[in-house]
Amino acid sequence: MNDFTKYLAGRVTAGGMNRREFMGRAMAAGLTLTAASQLFTESAEAQQPKKGGHLKLGLEGAAATDSRDPAKALSQFMFVVSRCWGDMIVEAEPLTGKPVPALAENWEPSPDAVTWTFKIRSGVKFHNGKTLTVDDIVATLRRHTDEKAESGALGVMKSIKDIKADGDNLVLTLTEGNADLPLLLTDYHLVVQPNGGVDDPNAMIGTGPYKVASFEPGVRATFEKNADDWRSDRGFVDSVELIAMNDATARIAALSSGQVHYINRVDPKTVALLKRAPTVEILSTSGRGHYVFIMHCNTAPFDNNDLRLALKYAMDRENMVKTILGGYGKVGNDFPINSTYALFPEGIEQRAYDPDKASFHYKKSGHSGSVLLRTSEVAFPGAVDAAVLYQQSAKKAGINVEVKREPGDGYWTNVWNVQPFSTSYWGGRPTQDQMYSTAYLSTADWNDTRFQRPDFDKLLLEARSELDETKRKDMYRTMAMMVRDEGGLILPMFNDFVNAASKKVKGYVHDIGNDMSNGYVATRVWLDA
């Protein structure tokens, strides 16, 4: 059973899918009629979600400085908090990453993908008893476009020119065509609030499966079941408690002593030990975040593509995944997209460690002397170790890499995006378009490889408004090849999200969208007594 059918089976179990829908989609995914039928019966009977119980999560990432306003949510902790009490207009399907209905029932783009019409769901109630209307959604989106709201989604909202209601429909007009608009609306800051949260952005009132019972920033948040929830396939436990635990050992102790049911951010170095605990299950999910070594394509000596290729071939990716991620990750291929993205360009040859090729390109580049790589522990966990490992693998190709350890304070200001060769980290983006626009467009603020290619920029803009998926996929393939073979990015690994739960926790969905089941962990799981 592959992940997708597993997910479908989970949806059946969660009560979110009927037989007809399940059969159609399972067979489309390649199952035979008998197999699908049998699977449906099994899933429906075997793991019926149990309702009730008190779910406790011990999470890293909370700080006393956390704001209640979803627009300003930054931390992992607040990410889960807003998923509990709020809903988005559109959600991303956990296993395919495609947009699926949430507060919008369906949507339709104009042929040029500039104007989008969303039909808003009726009969949805906020926690304060008010009924959701299209005006609430319009107000929400407008608030996030206001610079003063300091919304984390401001960048996304900048591409929307006009927001208005048309009867029960929401109509969005963009500055230019964008086929990915529904996915952009899945941004976790864009929680729909009554009147957009203009009256009180900190009220924590939404349409989600749980109502906030108490919240103390940097300490704890508790929730109670929303009896009027408009969805039946989520919110199985009666109450949820999130406890801030920034110490990795404290989280592990709390989980193994049974004080919490779920923890995030398990250190790859201690996963093997935690695995031995009989009551604990490790939950590892492929993610979009990646650890990178970045070269400035416009700065000597890295303005020479042969030197860049030499340094790419000198990277022992398998060893990096094994050593730095403890095996919890996937090798990268020097472009920032992996199979968790929709329209992932398949079949691009995996670049492997090849000292001979590295040495060939190195000689061709004519560079002599050492290459200075700057790194710091804040770049990503294990960045200094990774730099030293790289130094060793490059040595075998006759390339002398000099590693300079920089102080963590000020690394993002003084080294990253400033110095020509350094280590860094990128979190994923909802779409390929966003990833490339953020860091590979010539004019992007965060073009940290100084990749300036007019043909690439043109292709990126064309792909954005292309509604034909086959054509779009081809474009993304060309772009991936450009970055892979001519860019300044060495991408040795994509890190998995490593979390852990008590075996009592059932129904966990491995969501490719983001960490902790895309933040929905508390609303998707149930407790087996």
Add this chain to the structure above:
Amino acid sequence: MSNSTETESLPGQRFRERFPLLALVIERMLLSVLLLFAVSVLIFGGVEALPGDFASTYLGQSATPQAVANIRAELGLDRPLVTRYFEWLGGAVQGDFGTSWASRNSVSEQVGNRLGNSLFLAGFAAVIAVPLAVGLGMLSVHFRDRLPDKIINVISLAAISLPEFFIGYLLILYFAVNFGVATFPATVFEGMGLIERIKAIALPTATLVLVVLAHMMRMTRAAILSVMSSAYMETAELKGLSAWRAIVKHAAPNALAPIINVVALNLAYLVVGVVVVEVVFVYPGMGQYMVDAVTVRDMPVVQACGLIFAAVYIFLNMLADILAIVANPRLRHPR
């Protein structure tokens, strides 16, 4: 003090002679204010000297020049250092510590909550640790160089030799994970009952007690022993007092001053030095709050926390000196 000031400040001199204790307290208070002022300059300078200011560290990797400039302009970080310091000072002397740059909430309000938690934990640990340490110290004097003395010494020295986070983890491993008798994590929150709270802080309290015990116990033992070797103790023994009585009635009062001093130092440590214990036990106290603030250079919060820590330290030391003087009249007339 030079001769000229002595003749000029004659009324002060007379006051000092009549109320030596009061004069000392007032003098110490004035000094404390100066000290706090110096501390605030040091903290301000120290945080400024760190690479990266609030705007760039808060935004981290996601900083764009425009966003950094916006935050700097909004918070006035583009103005000179001295101007900003005196503006902050102006507010602080009126009791207004400003708002946190990161969360835009009132610093006083947040500090109040966290300080209460810190004091609760420290107070609870002190109530157990101080009598225990002094009692054990007396016991080990009584059984000097015999088995109980050696056991007490070995155990308390072992406890102080282990880093506090390690003791914490050991306690968690045995009492929370293996035996499952203690509550973990020690998160306390508003609306929690007293009994619940005490249960929650049992493990961190035990850790703190183990950490501070040895220092106070050893000092008690050493101070009493040195008193014990003096002539009047010999007299006490000769006139037939029991050994326990001689320790409690004669030796202890004379040994009080050094003991009080070391107790005060440890109390101060319990309030200001427990960051690691707070992190390990997930306890929402001041230390964790200050560390959060330093990492993003949230100056108003760092300043407020730093000043409170300094004030606690100064106050406890002053209290120790005063109590020592009260206990030992000879100290009242320094030569």
